[in-house]
Amino acid sequence: MTPAEGTSAAASDPPGGPAPAAPRFPPGAQVRVRDDWPERRGPCHIRTPHYLRGRVGTVERALGRFPNPEDLAFARPAPERTLYHVLFPQPPLFEEGRRGDDVLVEIFEHWLEPADPAATEKAA
Amino acid sequence: MSAPARPESIAALDRLLEALRTRGVVTDEELAARQASTDSASPETGARMVARAWLDPEYRALLLRDGKAAAEAMGVSMAGAPPLGVLEDTPARHHLVVCTLCSCYPRAVLGYPPHWYKSFAYRARAVREPRAVLAEWGTALPDSVDVRVVDSTADYRWMVLPLRPAGTEGWSEDQLTSIVSRDALVGAALPQAPQGAVGG
């Protein structure tokens, strides 16, 4: 394994250590997909489509916890991460489309951050 | 596009299988059994689940809550299969399933994905211009219906529970199953009652 393979998934981890077991985001939470491009830093395997990076969506619900595919892809020990169904309005994604249409995508928790950190801190 | 495999690819597969057999990793019997069980999965399973959900409110609730349990209730072995999520169409919302990253598909209840589902064009376009793709295939959605594209990116597999078409009142489970096409189970088509059909 090259050093890049060994660090690519770690580089996409959020700061602050392993993900907590309880879902961080409740249904209805506004979340932003991290604008991160690990595929440009070296070999990696990620399940977050490029067209959602940096985009804001709404958590539909937590789907459960699953071993992190970014680790499974390299046969590394794969800690479980919470997987969410997140809803995005469709038109802004490609600057076309019909208002009211949307896109629903499974995204792992470590790819999500609060869309409005100030509001989240106030609520906490 | 289902271009045939190149002769050199077939030869490469034969060499890999020969090496795996020699090493005792796989046997021909295991491969044949695995292939037969994969071949036996059919979209009729998904269609029957939809038909039953149209007829039985309790089954419908189970299907929407836990697709895997609903498949097992039909006698399908879901051991080792990914969780199955079911997306309920409404008069105001149509779902279309795609996997933009590869080809995730609810194979346990639909069988092999068709070529178009795995095609670059479908993977690229479904999420960007779903209405255009559907219209090219003869499904023009009224403007009153919102389209929800479901990009199947991770550990779930997704199937659509379409709307039961008008004109199917009084139909049996078999009759209803017959109008739910494979394509309708991922939202690429709508179930249609045959013209002039009379309930049975």
Place this chain on the structure above:
Amino acid sequence: MSEPDRTPATHDMGGAQRFRCTPVERDEEPPDEFGRRVDALRQLLAQKKLMTVDELRRGIESIPEDEYLALTYYERWLRSITTLMLEKGVVSPEELR
């Protein structure tokens, strides 16, 4: 920090401009014998804990773009499975010549 390079990977096809004007062909042929054998082999190797579907995908995604676009679906699978079996030492390069 400078702006990241936002070029999507080849396999990450959602919205890809290059296929905007490509009709989606309604090909109804089931997978051929080659494809079905590759498919069964993939499942069997996963069942025997010799590879995961995630590793299969990683292997497919690492195929250079011109080949990724030229190979058929199950040819990409076979390429990835073969690379993984070599990487893991399950088979040797000599055996595949």
